[in-house]
Amino acid sequence: MGIVQKLTARLAAEFAVFEPSYRALAVSVALVLAAASTYSAWDFATRTAWNEARLRFDFRTSQIEKAIHARMADYEQVLRGAVGTIAAPHAGVGQEWRSYVRQSAIDQRFPAIRGVGYVSRTVSGQTDSTHGTNSAAAAYVSVTYVEPSGRVAPRPRGVDPLSDQTGRAALEQARDTGMPVVSGRVAFDPDSNGDPQAGVLMFIPIHRVGMDLTTVADRQTAIDGYVYAVLRLSDLMHGILGEASDVRLQILDGPPWRVGEGLYDSASASTSAPRPSAFRTNVVLPVAGREWTLQVQSLPSMEATIDRRTPRIIAAAAAVISALVLSIIWSLATLRTRAAKLAQVMTKELRESRERLGLAIEGSNQALFDWDVRTGKVTLSEQWTRITGTAPGVATVGELTALVHPEDLPHVMKQTRNLLRDRLPFYQVEHRVRTVAGDWRWISSRAKVVERDTDGRAVRVAGTNLDITERMEIDRLKKEFIATVSHELRTPLTAVVGALGLLKREAEGKLPGTAAVFLGMAKQNSDRLVLLINDILDIEKIELGSIRLRMAPVAVAGLLERAITLNAPYARQFEVRLELQQPLPDVTVAGDEDRLLQVMTNLVSNAAKFSPAGSAVVVSSALQSHALRISVTDRGPGIPDEFRARIFQKFAQADSGDTRQKGGTGLGLAICKAIIEKLGGSIGYDCPPGGGTTFYFDLPLRT
Numbered sequence: 001m002g003i004v005q006k007l008t009a010r011l012a013a014e015f016a017v018f019e020p021s022y023r024a025l026a027v028s029v030a031l032v033l034a035a036a037s038t039y040s041a042w043d044f045a046t047r048t049a050w051n052e053a054r055l056r057f058d059f060r061t062s063q064i065e066k067a068i069h070a071r072m073a074d075y076e077q078v079l080r081g082a083v084g085t086i087a088a089p090h091a092g093v094g095q096e097w098r099s100y101v102r103q104s105a106i107d108q109r110f111p112a113i114r115g116v117g118y119v120s121r122t123v124s125g126q127t128d129s130t131h132g133t134n135s136a137a138a139a140y141v142s143v144t145y146v147e148p149s150g151r152v153a154p155r156p157r158g159v160d161p162l163s164d165q166t167g168r169a170a171l172e173q174a175r176d177t178g179m180p181v182v183s184g185r186v187a188f189d190p191d192s193n194g195d196p197q198a199g200v201l202m203f204i205p206i207h208r209v210g211m212d213l214t215t216v217a218d219r220q221t222a223i224d225g226y227v228y229a230v231l232r233l234s235d236l237m238h239g240i241l242g243e244a245s246d247v248r249l250q251i252l253d254g255p256p257w258r259v260g261e262g263l264y265d266s267a268s269a270s271t272s273a274p275r276p277s278a279f280r281t282n283v284v285l286p287v288a289g290r291e292w293t294l295q296v297q298s299l300p301s302m303e304a305t306i307d308r309r310t311p312r313i314i315a316a317a318a319a320v321i322s323a324l325v326l327s328i329i330w331s332l333a334t335l336r337t338r339a340a341k342l343a344q345v346m347t348k349e350l351r352e353s354r355e356r357l358g359l360a361i362e363g364s365n366q367a368l369f370d371w372d373v374r375t376g377k378v379t380l381s382e383q384w385t386r387i388t389g390t391a392p393g394v395a396t397v398g399e400l401t402a403l404v405h406p407e408d409l410p411h412v413m414k415q416t417r418n419l420l421r422d423r424l425p426f427y428q429v430e431h432r433v434r435t436v437a438g439d440w441r442w443i444s445s446r447a448k449v450v451e452r453d454t455d456g457r458a459v460r461v462a463g464t465n466l467d468i469t470e471r472m473e474i475d476r477l478k479k480e481f482i483a484t485v486s487h488e489l490r491t492p493l494t495a496v497v498g499a500l501g502l503l504k505r506e507a508e509g510k511l512p513g514t515a516a517v518f519l520g521m522a523k524q525n526s527d528r529l530v531l532l533i534n535d536i537l538d539i540e541k542i543e544l545g546s547i548r549l550r551m552a553p554v555a556v557a558g559l560l561e562r563a564i565t566l567n568a569p570y571a572r573q574f575e576v577r578l579e580l581q582q583p584l585p586d587v588t589v590a591g592d593e594d595r596l597l598q599v600m601t602n603l604v605s606n607a608a609k610f611s612p613a614g615s616a617v618v619v620s621s622a623l624q625s626h627a628l629r630i631s632v633t634d635r636g637p638g639i640p641d642e643f644r645a646r647i648f649q650k651f652a653q654a655d656s657g658d659t660r661q662k663g664g665t666g667l668g669l670a671i672c673k674a675i676i677e678k679l680g681g682s683i684g685y686d687c688p689p690g691g692g693t694t695f696y697f698d699l700p701l702r703t
Helices: 003-087 093-103 165-177 216-222 233-241 309-334 336-362 382-388 397-401 409-420 469-506 513-544 556-572 593-609 641-646 657-662 668-678
Strands: 113-122 140-147 186-188 197-207 223-232 247-253 262-265 280-287 290-298 367-372 377-380 393-396 427-434 440-452 458-467 552-555 577-580 588-591 616-624 627-634 682-686 693-700
Touching: 003 093, 003 113, 003 197, 003 223, 003 233, 003 247, 003 280, 003 290, 003 309, 003 513, 165 197, 165 216, 165 223, 197 216, 197 233, 197 262, 216 223, 223 233, 233 247, 233 262, 367 382, 382 427, 382 440, 382 458, 393 397, 397 409, 409 427, 409 440, 409 458, 440 469, 469 513, 552 556, 552 593, 556 577, 556 593, 556 616, 556 627, 588 593, 588 693, 593 616, 593 627, 593 668, 593 693, 668 682, 668 693
Parallel strands: 577 616
Antiparallel strands: 113 140, 113 223, 186 197, 197 223, 247 262, 247 290, 280 290, 367 377, 367 458, 377 393, 427 440, 440 458, 552 588, 616 627, 627 693, 682 693
C-alpha cells in the first residue's frame, strides 16, 4: 500500500470516530432553528390577529367620539335657533318660543333633550348674601320659558336648573366668554323605575344688540339672558350605542389627569365585578367650553372576534414542515454515500418550500400561483379552487385566459406583456373570472417575475389572486345608496328652498336685522346644499352607468352663444365680462346639448370666480384633426403645482385661501370629465407660467 493510500485510510478512520458528534450537532442546530421558525410564524400570526382587533376597537372608539361630537353640535344648533326666536324684537315671545320648540319636534328628533328653557336677566336692589357682592353689579336670573311644558321627563333636583353651584358656574362661564358652555354633572330626580339619572346643562348667552362685547366686563354688562337645554346622557348614549354594544363606555367630567364626577357608564348597575379587558383607551373630547374623558374598553362580544384559529393552524403547519425538515436532515446525516448529492437536491426543495410558506403567511386567503413561462404550465393552490370551482393542481395559460371576462381581457393581456418585457416592476390588475357555476367573480391579481434567463427573458412568474367580489359589491351598493339618499333629500329640499325664496321676497325690508340675516343664511346654505346634492347625483349616475344621454346633432355656434347668455349674470357678480371669440366654425357634433351646457356652465363659472375684477373670460372653438376643441380662458392666478395631478378627481379643491373663499363642491370638474368621456371626447387644461388658465375639451366631429 502506498503512502497516499495509507494516509487516506487513516484520515477516514479518524473522521468516523467524530461522525456521531457532528451528526448530533447538526440535528440539534436544525431542531433549534425549526422551533424558532415555528414560534416566529405563530407569533407573527398572533400579533397580526391582535393588531386587526385593535384597529377594529380604535375604529369603534373613533365612531363613538365623532357621534357624540356631532350630536352635541346638533344640540347647540337647536339652541342657536332658539336664540334667534328670543332675540327677534317683537311681542308674543312666549308663543313664538313654544311654536319653535314644537315645530322643531325636539322630543322626537332629540330624545336626549329633556327640556329647553329661556332664562331672563334681572337686577335686584339687595345684596347677594350668598356671593357677598353688591346687587348693582350682580346679575340675577329667573326661568321665563321652559318647553316642552307637558313632557314627562326627569328634571334637575331643586327649584330650577340654576339652583345649584354647577349650573350657575356654567351660566357665568357662558356669560363671560360669550360662547356655548356645558355644565358639570347635574343630578336628576329618579325616573319611573327608581333608577338615578344624571345629565348636564348647555347654555348659550343672549347679549343685547348693538352692545360692545370686546372684554369680559363688556359681555357681563351686555348680557340679556340665556337659552339652555337639559340633556340626559343616558338618552344621548342610547341613540349612539344602541341596545347591545361591544364596548363599555364611561364619560368622566374633565381630562384624564384631572377627572371629576362620572357623567355616564354604559354598564348597568347589576354588572358584576370589573373584568380585565383586552383593549382600553382614554379619549379627551372638547365639548362646549369643557373637556370630557371617554374611557372605552372592549367587551367579550368584541374580543370574541379575535382570530385565534389561524395562529394555531399556522403553528401546526410550521411544526409539520419543521418535522419533515428534521427528518430530511437526519437522513442526510446518516447516509454519507449520498450526502453531497442529496444535500443539493433537498436544499433547493427546502428553499422553494419556505418561499411558498412565506407567501402563504403573507397572503392569507389568497390563491398562490407559479407560472413556468417556457412550458406555459401554471401551478395553482387550493384557494383558487374555492374561488372558481375548477380542479386544483396545474393548468395552462390558455385555460386560465379563457376564464377572464371578455371586457377585461385586453387590459389583462396588455399588463401581462408589459410585465414579461420588464416594462412594469410588478403586475396588478382587478378583473372578473368565470366560475364553474357560470357566474363571475372579481379578483385582484398581483404577480412579479422571479426568474429571468441570461438574455433577460422571463422564465418564472409568481403571484397571488384575491377574491374581491364582496368588496366590489359593497362599492356598488355604496354608490347606489348615495344616489338614493340624494334623491330622498332633493325632493323635500326643493320645497324648502322654494319656500325660503318666497319668504325672502315677501319679507324684503320688513324683517328686523337679525331675522333678515338668519333668513339670508338659510337661503344661501340651502342653495349650496341643492347644488351639492345635484352634483353628487350626476357623478354617481355617471359612474354607475345609469345616466341617460339624449344624443342629437348639436350646432357649436348656438351652443356657445347660449352658454354665454346663461352665465353672463353670474359673471357680473364678480365684475367679469364674457367674450365669445368670432368667427366660430360652422360645424355640428353628436352629443347631448343639456349635458354640454352643464360642462360649459362649470368651466365658465369657475373661470369667472377666479378672474380679477375688470378682466374678461374668453370662450372659443377651433377645428382639430377629426375633432372640435372648445376652450375657456381666464386671467386668474393659475393652478397650484401640487393640485394639478388631482384637479379632475372628486371633491378635489386647491388648498389656497382664495379657492376656499370662492366655495364650490369640488365635483364640477370631475362631472365635466365624466360627461365628456361619456360622449367620446377628452378634457384637459393649459396653465402657462405667469398666470391664466385655459380649460378645453375635444369632441369628435359628426360624420
